[in-house]
Amino acid sequence: MRRYLGHLAADGHRVGLLTGDVAQKKRLRILEEFTRGDLDILVATDVAARGLHIPAVTHVFNYDLPDDCEDYVHRIGRTGRAGASGHSISLACEEYALNLPAIETYIGHSIPVSKYNPDALMTDLPKPLRLTRARPGNGPRRNGPPRNRRRSG
Secondary structure (H helix, E strand, O other), X not given: OHHHHHHHHHOOOOEEEEOOOOXXXXXXXXXXXXXXXXXXEEEEOHHHHOOOOOOOOOEEEEOOOXXXXXXXXXXXXXXXXXXXXXXXXXXXOHHHHXXXXXXXXXXXXXXXXXXXXXXXXXXXXXXXXXXXXXXXXXXXXXXXXXXXXXXXX
């Protein structure tokens, strides 16, 4: 997930990441930023995306097809809420494409399939931004100056 985030950020998008590891307080802040429009894209795992109710989501991109048909419905259900229209685009390699027939049976209709045009692929991609996590002990203290990483002596 962080790899996708790095590529999107390198392209200049304002991106948030929700995974099961994100603390509740941070999760709420990211959701608020996305809902306000301060973030262009929200990257989320299946676990983190369950139960999200965000108005005005127009597109959902799946970077794979899930093994569980219900997960597919939950993913695409984030768009086109309350009668609004929305689009869901799923990418699938040979392995994940094998999940398509079961998903189509589960939802009761076929999903249009198209092949990509290799000539349309970008070859000169910007390098993904390296995203680092804040580590405890490296920032400023509550009542004092920043901690020194190295001690002299």
